[in-house]
Amino acid sequence: xxxxxxxxxxxxxxxxxxxxxxxxxxxxxxxxxxxxxxxxxxxxxxxxxxxxxxxxxxxxxxxxxxxxxxxxxxxxxxxxxxxxxxxxxxxxxxxxxxxxxxxxxxxxxxxxxxxxxxxxxxxxxxxxxxxxxxxxxxxxxxxxxxxxxxxxxxxxxxxxxxxxxxxxxxxxxxxxxxxxxxxxxxxxxxxxxxxxxxxxxxxxxxxxxxxxxxxxxxxxxxxxxxxxxxxxxxxxxxxxxxxxxxxxxxxxxxxxxxxxxxxxxxxxxxxxxxxxxxxxxxxxxxxxxxxxxxxxxxxxxxxxxxxxxxxxxxxxxxxxxxxxxxxxxxxxxxxxxxxxxxxxxxxxxxxxxxxxxxxxxxxxxxxxxxxxxxxxxxxxxxxxxxxxxxxxxxxxxxxxxxxxxxxxxxxxxxxxxxxxxxxxxxxxxxxxxxxxxxxxxxxxxxxxxxxxxxxxxxxxxxxxxxxxxxxxxxxxxxxxxxxxxxxxxxxxxxxxxxxxxxxxxxxxxxxxxxxxxxxxxxxxxxxxxxxxxxxxxxxxxxxxxxxxxxxxxxxxxxxxxxxxxxxxxxxxxxxxxxxxxxxxxxxxxxxxxxxxxxxxxxxxxxxxxxxxxxxxxxxxxxxxxxxxxxxxxxxxxxxxxxxx
Numbered sequence: 001x002x003x004x005x006x007x008x009x010x011x012x013x014x015x016x017x018x019x020x021x022x023x024x025x026x027x028x029x030x031x032x033x034x035x036x037x038x039x040x041x042x043x044x045x046x047x048x049x050x051x052x053x054x055x056x057x058x059x060x061x062x063x064x065x066x067x068x069x070x071x072x073x074x075x076x077x078x079x080x081x082x083x084x085x086x087x088x089x090x091x092x093x094x095x096x097x098x099x100x101x102x103x104x105x106x107x108x109x110x111x112x113x114x115x116x117x118x119x120x121x122x123x124x125x126x127x128x129x130x131x132x133x134x135x136x137x138x139x140x141x142x143x144x145x146x147x148x149x150x151x152x153x154x155x156x157x158x159x160x161x162x163x164x165x166x167x168x169x170x171x172x173x174x175x176x177x178x179x180x181x182x183x184x185x186x187x188x189x190x191x192x193x194x195x196x197x198x199x200x201x202x203x204x205x206x207x208x209x210x211x212x213x214x215x216x217x218x219x220x221x222x223x224x225x226x227x228x229x230x231x232x233x234x235x236x237x238x239x240x241x242x243x244x245x246x247x248x249x250x251x252x253x254x255x256x257x258x259x260x261x262x263x264x265x266x267x268x269x270x271x272x273x274x275x276x277x278x279x280x281x282x283x284x285x286x287x288x289x290x291x292x293x294x295x296x297x298x299x300x301x302x303x304x305x306x307x308x309x310x311x312x313x314x315x316x317x318x319x320x321x322x323x324x325x326x327x328x329x330x331x332x333x334x335x336x337x338x339x340x341x342x343x344x345x346x347x348x349x350x351x352x353x354x355x356x357x358x359x360x361x362x363x364x365x366x367x368x369x370x371x372x373x374x375x376x377x378x379x380x381x382x383x384x385x386x387x388x389x390x391x392x393x394x395x396x397x398x399x400x401x402x403x404x405x406x407x408x409x410x411x412x413x414x415x416x417x418x419x420x421x422x423x424x425x426x427x428x429x430x431x432x433x434x435x436x437x438x439x440x441x442x443x444x445x446x447x448x449x450x451x452x453x454x455x456x457x458x459x460x461x462x463x464x465x466x467x468x469x470x471x472x473x474x475x476x477x478x479x480x481x482x483x484x485x486x487x488x489x490x491x492x493x494x495x496x497x498x499x500x501x502x503x504x505x506x507x508x509x510x511x512x513x514x515x516x517x518x519x520x521x522x523x524x525x526x527x528x529x530x531x532x533x534x535x536x537x538x539x540x541x542x543x544x545x546x547x548x549x550x551x552x553x554x555x556x557x558x559x560x561x562x563x564x565x566x567x568x569x570x571x572x573x574x575x576x577x578x579x580x581x582x583x584x585x586x587x588x589x590x591x592x593x594x595x596x597x598x599x600x601x602x603x604x605x606x607x608x609x610x611x612x613x614x615x616x617x618x619x620x621x622x623x624x625x626x627x628x629x630x631x632x633x634x635x636x637x638x639x640x641x642x643x644x
Contacts, residue, residue: 003068006056006147013049013100014137016042020107020130024123029195036119039126043111046133047104054101057146058088067153070094070146076157078543078571079165086169087160092310093146095173099290100136102174102181107133110185110210116637117202124192125185132184135317143310159543159572168228172221176248179218180286183251185210186258187283190276191325194332199276204266207279209631211262212489215255216627222248223620234578234593236608238507238616241395246374247289250367254282257363259627264356268418270347273333274360280329284322285367291318292374352416355409366402370395407461407501410494411468415475433467451509458505466498485633493626500619503612507588512609515595519602527609529590530554531563536594536603544570544577549594549603553583565594565605589613 020042027035057070061084066072070093075084083090089098107129114122140146189207193199225248226238239245258278265275291314347353373390380388411433415426441460448455473491476483483491514526518533525531534550547567553560563581570577583590588611595604 002056002060002065003147003149006053009049009053009056010137010141013046013053014134014141016046016049017130017133017137020046021127021134025127028120028123036123039123040111043107043126047108050101050104054097057094057097058085061087066157067149069148069150072150072154072157074160076159076572079160080542083160083165089173090160090164090169093144096136096140096144097146099177099181100133100140102177103133103136103184106182106185114206117206121192124195125188128188128191129184139313143313162570162574162577166232168232172224172228175217175224176221179214179221180289182214182217183255183282183286185214186279190279194328197332199272199336205636208262208266209636211258212627212631215259216624218252218255219620219624219627222252223617227617231580231582234580236591236610238613241392243374244293246370247292250370251282251285253363253367254278254285257360258282260356260359264353268353270353272336276329276333280325287318287321291315347419351420352413352418355413355416358409359406362402362406366399369398369402407465410465414472430468433471434464436467437464448509454505454509458501458509462498462501466495469494484635486630486635489626489630492629493623496619496622496626499615499622503615503619506612507610510611514607516605517598517602518605524607526607528555531607544568551592553590563592565592567594584614586614
């Protein structure tokens with residue numbers, strides 16, 4: 001009965017989403033309070049139904065109900081209990097159900113925490129989010145039903161993809177989806193404003209915390225995905241410019257631009273149309289990521305599906321949502337530029353507004369560069385222009401070219417004044433920190449045993465951003481007392497950029513890698529450490545056989561730690577999985593991956609020293625924390641009475 005119950009719950013959720021998307025919008029447009037009031041209860045009803053369906057699917061996995069095709073394809077009797085829970089979203093159908101659940105959670109959150117806004121505004125916002133839910137629930141029911149029966153039921157399932165049998169699956173997808181789907185909220189506010197035909201200060205202020213929260217979750221989700229790939233795949237890399245990685249990175253870049261544009265629009269009344277367009281673009285790119293992952297057009301370790309019919313459905317849905325939004329924008333936006341006579345809107349080239357505009361342009365160009373590099377091979381193949389490969393040299397070079405100016409300008413923003421700056425005041429304030437950054441960069445270049453240029457640039461860039469950010473904090477504390485939450489969030493996020501720069505550039509510059517054949521008793525020196533190979537023994541896990549290596553890590557004669565890299569072969573078959581042995585420190589990781597047996601007791605071993613690699617994820621965590629702190633600023637819950 002589980003399959004039938006889940007099916008009914010999804011149908012009821014679809015009906016609730018239809019009510020939520022149609023009746024409140026009619027009520028808001030025609031001024032019918034009874035219809036407008038339907039929005040909130042319909043949103044809560046939809047959440048209840050989707051959550052119940054998700055619980056039913058979870059029970060099916062726990063009970064190992066192989067009469068459901070999705071359960072039979074992604075579980076078996078040997079799968080550990082913890083992975084039965086995460087297997088619920090480990091493949092295409094379940095991941096779409098989680099997407100729908102997260103969207104319902106965001107919708108219910110908006111319904112619950114936005115009661116201060118006018119009923120008509122909230123009715124339009126919730127109606128737009130209901131329309132998005134209709135699309136995804138229809139996708140689930142008609143092309144990707146996780147409750148489809150498999151009769152006769154097999155006695156054993158196929159097993160969850162071994163790559164996904166990892167704690168990373170438990171935490172990475174939910175947080176990534178919270179970010180992806182969270183951009184539906186500023187999108188819905190933008191579409192609601194376009195339908196209404198005016199931009200209200202209340203919309204501008206109330207949408208900012210939702211944007212910051214979504215961006216924070218997306219930052220954490222991407223960082224966790226990077227960390228998961230780092231330790232699970234055995235390559236020791238933290239970013240590969242994989243097309244699906246790019247699909248999550250693009251809305252992150254546009255979301256970062258949106259954060260800054262919203263601040264300028266709310267405080268100074270500038271960039272109104274641009275802010276609306278960014279809100280549309282951020283969610284459109286999230287939908288594009290969904291299409292890329294599930295259409296079958298990409299070959300990626302992250303891909304969920306290879307069914308062209310599913311891809312066609314999403315492509316049509318993407319076209320309707322994005323095309324309809326842009327059409328509405330083209331019709332409505334020209335008349336929504338706000339009061340051109342507002343004195344707050346005037347600004348000179350030497351002002352904070354100009355710096356925020358430069359920030360937006362650089363982030364948008366970076367996103368366009370990633371989008372072009374991701375989609376061009378697909379377009380070239382579709383148009384019979386030949387097979388084209390776009391790899392790290394393209395992405396790495398152009399991204400650095402676009403981001404370097406933003407890093408240079410970043411400390412100027414907080415110190416600059418709105419509308420008009422006084423001559424070269426900001427440059428004079430930051431000159432000592434620029435000098436310090438240059439000196440530290442030269443010292444780093446001189447001391448680096450290799451990768452001198454990247455080392456020097458990484459240290460100088462980090463010192464420049466951290467010094468400028470710290471100096472602004474000191475000035476703010478001296479003049480105005482304790483900063484508010486929005487300012488703290490900005491400062492922490494900017495400091496996170498500095499920490500990230502250290503990790504990203506220094507690990508590229510200073511990493512050491514050796515691929516050697518080691519027999520028991522043999523050792524290798526790497527990065528000031530001696531790694532003594534003790535041999536390999538066989539062991540069995542709950543659903544796999546493992547060859548487990550043993551190495552001592554010594555510095556001089558002192559034992560630092562023991563590492564145990566593994567080669568696992570799962571009972572369900574497939575390629576062997578590599579489980580790296582890692583000794584983590586803040587200063588760097590010792591990373592060991594076990595290769596193949598070479599006979600006579602010798603094994604292929606890859607040894608890597610990864611200096612400052614953990615600073616990458618620490619920097620991302622600080623950036624996300626900054627977004628969350630900004631989101632809880634009390635000022636955003638005190639809505640102004642006047643509108644623009």
